[in-house]
Amino acid sequence: MIRLSTSDPAFDRDFTALVNARREVDADVARDVRTIVASVRDEGDAALAAFTKKFDKHDLNETGWRIEKSEWRAAYEALDPALREALDLAAARIAAYHEKQRPADSDTTDAAGVRLGARWNAIAAAGIYIPGGRAAYPSSVLMNAIPARVAGVERLAMVTPTPNGEVNPLVLAAAYVAKVDEVWRVGGAQAIAALAYGTGRIAAVDVITGPGNAWVAEAKRQLYGLVGIDMVAGPSEIVVVADGRNRPDWIAADLLSQAEHDPTSQSILFTDDADFARAVAAAVDEQIGELSTAKVARASWDANGAIIVTASLEEAIPLVDRLAPEHLELACDDPQALFDRVRHAGSVFLGRHTPEAIGDYVAGPNHVLPTGRRARFSSGLSVLDFMKRTSFLQLDPASLAAIGPAAVALAETEGLPAHAKSVALRLD
Amino acid sequence: MIRLSTSDPAFDRDFTALVNARREVDADVARDVRTIVASVRDEGDAALAAFTKKFDKHDLNETGWRIEKSEWRAAYEALDPALREALDLAAARIAAYHEKQRPADSDTTDAAGVRLGARWNAIAAAGIYIPGGRAAYPSSVLMNAIPARVAGVERLAMVTPTPNGEVNPLVLAAAYVAKVDEVWRVGGAQAIAALAYGTGRIAAVDVITGPGNAWVAEAKRQLYGLVGIDMVAGPSEIVVVADGRNRPDWIAADLLSQAEHDPTSQSILFTDDADFARAVAAAVDEQIGELSTAKVARASWDANGAIIVTASLEEAIPLVDRLAPEHLELACDDPQALFDRVRHAGSVFLGRHTPEAIGDYVAGPNHVLPTGRRARFSSGLSVLDFMKRTSFLQLDPASLAAIGPAAVALAETEGLPAHAKSVALRLD
Numbered sequence: 001m002i003r004l005s006t007s008d009p010a011f012d013r014d015f016t017a018l019v020n021a022r023r024e025v026d027a028d029v030a031r032d033v034r035t036i037v038a039s040v041r042d043e044g045d046a047a048l049a050a051f052t053k054k055f056d057k058h059d060l061n062e063t064g065w066r067i068e069k070s071e072w073r074a075a076y077e078a079l080d081p082a083l084r085e086a087l088d089l090a091a092a093r094i095a096a097y098h099e100k101q102r103p104a105d106s107d108t109t110d111a112a113g114v115r116l117g118a119r120w121n122a123i124a125a126a127g128i129y130i131p132g133g134r135a136a137y138p139s140s141v142l143m144n145a146i147p148a149r150v151a152g153v154e155r156l157a158m159v160t161p162t163p164n165g166e167v168n169p170l171v172l173a174a175a176y177v178a179k180v181d182e183v184w185r186v187g188g189a190q191a192i193a194a195l196a197y198g199t200g201r202i203a204a205v206d207v208i209t210g211p212g213n214a215w216v217a218e219a220k221r222q223l224y225g226l227v228g229i230d231m232v233a234g235p236s237e238i239v240v241v242a243d244g245r246n247r248p249d250w251i252a253a254d255l256l257s258q259a260e261h262d263p264t265s266q267s268i269l270f271t272d273d274a275d276f277a278r279a280v281a282a283a284v285d286e287q288i289g290e291l292s293t294a295k296v297a298r299a300s301w302d303a304n305g306a307i308i309v310t311a312s313l314e315e316a317i318p319l320v321d322r323l324a325p326e327h328l329e330l331a332c333d334d335p336q337a338l339f340d341r342v343r344h345a346g347s348v349f350l351g352r353h354t355p356e357a358i359g360d361y362v363a364g365p366n367h368v369l370p371t372g373r374r375a376r377f378s379s380g381l382s383v384l385d386f387m388k389r390t391s392f393l394q395l396d397p398a399s400l401a402a403i404g405p406a407a408v409a410l411a412e413t414e415g416l417p418a419h420a421k422s423v424a425l426r427l428d
Numbered sequence: 429m430i431r432l433s434t435s436d437p438a439f440d441r442d443f444t445a446l447v448n449a450r451r452e453v454d455a456d457v458a459r460d461v462r463t464i465v466a467s468v469r470d471e472g473d474a475a476l477a478a479f480t481k482k483f484d485k486h487d488l489n490e491t492g493w494r495i496e497k498s499e500w501r502a503a504y505e506a507l508d509p510a511l512r513e514a515l516d517l518a519a520a521r522i523a524a525y526h527e528k529q530r531p532a533d534s535d536t537t538d539a540a541g542v543r544l545g546a547r548w549n550a551i552a553a554a555g556i557y558i559p560g561g562r563a564a565y566p567s568s569v570l571m572n573a574i575p576a577r578v579a580g581v582e583r584l585a586m587v588t589p590t591p592n593g594e595v596n597p598l599v600l601a602a603a604y605v606a607k608v609d610e611v612w613r614v615g616g617a618q619a620i621a622a623l624a625y626g627t628g629r630i631a632a633v634d635v636i637t638g639p640g641n642a643w644v645a646e647a648k649r650q651l652y653g654l655v656g657i658d659m660v661a662g663p664s665e666i667v668v669v670a671d672g673r674n675r676p677d678w679i680a681a682d683l684l685s686q687a688e689h690d691p692t693s694q695s696i697l698f699t700d701d702a703d704f705a706r707a708v709a710a711a712v713d714e715q716i717g718e719l720s721t722a723k724v725a726r727a728s729w730d731a732n733g734a735i736i737v738t739a740s741l742e743e744a745i746p747l748v749d750r751l752a753p754e755h756l757e758l759a760c761d762d763p764q765a766l767f768d769r770v771r772h773a774g775s776v777f778l779g780r781h782t783p784e785a786i787g788d789y790v791a792g793p794n795h796v797l798p799t800g801r802r803a804r805f806s807s808g809l810s811v812l813d814f815m816k817r818t819s820f821l822q823l824d825p826a827s828l829a830a831i832g833p834a835a836v837a838l839a840e841t842e843g844l845p846a847h848a849k850s851v852a853l854r855l856d
Contacts, residue, residue: 082837083837083838083841085834086833086834086835086837086838087838089831089834090834090838093831096538097544100534100536101546106528108528110524110792114791114792115778116525116791116792116793118529118793121771121772123804123805124771124804137842138838138841138842139838139842170841170842206804206805207805221652221653224649224652224660225649225659225660225802227805228802228805228806231653232652232653247853249853250850250853250854253846253849253850253853254850256846256849256850257844257846257847257849257850259846260844260845260846260847261844287846287849290845291845291846292843292845293843293844293845293846297846335822339820342818343549343552344549344816345818346818346819347818347819347820347821348818348819348820348821349820349821349822350543350820350821350822351822351823351824352854353823353824353825353827353828353854354821354822354823354828355850355851355854356850357835357839357844357847357848357850357851358821358823358828358831358832358835358851359819359821360835360839360847361834361835361838361839361847362831362834362835362838363542363544363821363823363831364538364542364544364821365544365546365819365820365821366819369819370816374653374656375816375818376551376552376634376816377551377634377635377655377656377816378656378816379816379817379818380817380819382817384812388772388798388803388804388805388806388807389807389808389810390770390773390774390775390776390803390807391774391775391776391787391793391794391797391808392767392775392776392777392778392793393775393776393777393778393782393786393787393791393792393793394763394777394778394779394782395779395781395782395786395791396779396781397781399781400781400782400786403517403521403786403790403791404786405514406513406514406517406518406789406790407514407785407786407788407789407790409510409511409514410511410514410515410518410566410567410789410790411785411788411789413511413566413598414565414566414567414598415720415721416685416688416689416721416785417688417718417719417720417721418681418684418685418687418688418715418719418721418725419685419688419785419788419789420785421681421684421685421715422678422681422682422684422685422783422784422785423783423785423786425675425677425678425681426678426780426781426783
């Protein structure tokens with residue numbers, strides 16, 4: 001963890017280093033992924049079975065390729081009732097939030113008599129990737145599947161690896177709640193390639209979303225263009241802007257909730273109170289040892305954590321914008337005043353009673369958010385990622401006479417005579 | 429040009445071959461582009477000058493790096509008045525159409541007392557790429573720059589190669605009309621890398637859009653994630669669905685307006701009238717020789733053109749959906765009835781008096797559209813490509829008490845104790 005203060009003479013240099021630090025794994029996976037993707041494209045299910053045997057250590061022809069809906073329902077029904085209710089509440093709230101994202105069509109006729117519009121449609125088929133093993137999160141199933149369902153996608157195929165053949169029942173239960181259509185026991189770059197190209201068993205989809213390791217992320221990147229993808233994702237991060245009147249243990253837990261995800265995660269506190277900064281650092285040290293995730297959280301906090309003391313909370317905001325964080329908490333009395341000045345952040349949590357984790361699960365907004373400063377130009381996952389827009393035009397002889405000559409002039413100057421002719425013929 | 433009929437026994441096989449035909453250039457440019465991108469990242473302006481000397485055959489330190497606004501204005505003022513008016517009309521109509529795309533923010537409080545919302549902001553800086561030389565289109569400047577301006581982007585940098593140092597005055601005039609902020613005389617993969625990483629002279633941008641050759645497209649693909657990009661673009665295409673009551677010469681001109689772009693372009697006619705099909709084929713042959721673009725148009729039409737006779741116009745629609753064309757004309761008496769059944773198309777042109785070319789220039793909708801069947805999952809360029817959404821949440825003790833326990837249950841089951849603790853501490 002580093003400690004900075006905007007009053008330090010070297011602050012600019014040190015903060016710039018923090019902004020530019022790359023936390024993304026640089027493993028040279030691109031070549032491996034190219035090989036895997038080409039194999040699945042050319043050999044389909046046979047390649048899928050071979051890679052699954054190699055990486056996930058089970059034989060799909062023995063364990064089964066697909067997990068049937070009866071098994072998802074059984075997994076859901078076997079859950080502790082409180083957990084079942086929690087999943088149902090989360091699903092209902094996520095659906096309600098995403099319903100409001102459905103875009104409106106337009107269809108108008110302007111003064112020149114030109115009819116102009118745009119019409120939105122759902123994509124036909126989506127694939128969602130859900131990691132297997134330890135980091136198998138039912139919340140990821142809900143956050144990826146529900147926007148697709150709200151968009152009106154007809155076919156929703158989930159792929160998830162089952163290392164050593166072991167299925168994660170929480171993920172199955174979430175698939176049941178989120179109403180996916182298919183669950184396939186495949187993972188890694190090979191599963192992404194199967195969804196993109198289609199195989200004998202798995203039909204191709206149009207858009208692929210969902211979290212994954214470096215191989216999965218690279219496969220999505222390589223296949224972007226053949227299919228749509230959600231985003232290029234990196235390690236998770238949180239920035240907390242807090243005054244000295246917060247409880248240090250609350251803020252410490254918020255910082256650790258990000259740190260416990262992965263050693264490459266990042267947690268940063270901005271505060272205008274140096275005593276509070278020290279108290280939070282102490283609370284982090286106190287809490288960290290109690291966590292079952294202590295090893296990961298400590299690695300992340302040690303390597304990537306930061307506490308930055310500013311002269312005022314307002315002074316922190318332009319610094320936050322440079323970080324363009326995935327998650328931003330504004331823990332103070334008038335969070336709206338600060339929020340009004342924030343430009344780049346994936347999701348913002350206002351006030352002292354809005355811990356970031358509430359947004360990970362049940363509040364409603366999507367937890368798939370831009371990382372690595374990408375909030376400068378991209379947004380969290382939404383219904384729009386599963387829809388596309390068709391623009392349309394309709395002219396009649398009068399409206400074509402009004403605007404056609406300008407098109408003819410521009411086409412001629414661009415050296416495109418057939419463009420000009422297609423308009424000019426209709427002007428005679 | 430191939431001729432198919434849905435009544436042929438081999439139709440399914442032949443049409444599937446047409447759908448799956450790859451028209452994209454397979455040149456192995458990825459390695460070259462990686463080298464160029466790395467050089468610009470590491471050596472900045474020096475690499476930019478060296479690549480410009482090599483590929484564009486001029487010395488930036490002699491010709492100048494930047495073209496000043498006074499030159500754009502001079503280019504605009506030197507235009508033929510009719511052309512100036514055509515550019516102004518196009519810009520005004522494009523701006524009017526895109527104004528309606530500005531998304532609405534949301535901010536509501538639900539029954540549980542949870543405040544939920546989403547706020548849209550423009551990205552800070554955009555870069556647009558405009559090809560130089562023959563295929564330098566002022567319309568591309570308008571179509572890329574105006575949505576960015578409408579979005580509220582503060583800094584809009586245009587890059588365009590000037591082969592042998594020659595500047596295209598039409599492109600400069602369009603830059604003046606579209607109110608870009610900077611014009612740089614650089615092109616190719618090196619210009620994309622300069623915009624993405626920034627160099628001593630050219631500041632980095634957040635999003636890069638605009639057409640380009642295979643090197644430019646590959647550079648955008650490689651840098652996607654560091655910056656946002658518009659899309660992975662391929663050769664242009666048009667599908668025309670027309671009954672026998674159209675003028676064959678009109679429809680022939682429409683088909684040729686796509687064919688004249690590039691030998692890889694594709695033009696396809698669906699009609700329910702075999703006589704009309706023959707008449708259009710004859711009209712294409714008649715018109716093609718008269719075009720200054722004859723060589724390109726003939727290469728495209730011979731290699732990729734198709735005329736498909738169907739039993740009815742309705743029968744054509746599911747086939748059109750399989751092609752998911754960039755441009756679709758519906759030339760018949762009741763185009764709306766057909767349009768209601770279309771699902772996958774970039775832009776649709778309704779009726780006999782709406783040639784596709786009117787949309788390329790002055791109608792208003794964007795002419796940057798998904799190609800190569802990507803209309804299944806992506807949309808034309810819009811104001812949204814230059815904006816991003818921040819979701820937000822605000823809870824108070826009562827609303828956190830209502831939904832917090834579900835978050836704690838889910839966090840615990842996912843094995844993330846700090847997530848659970850950050851909520852649970854606030855429930856005490």
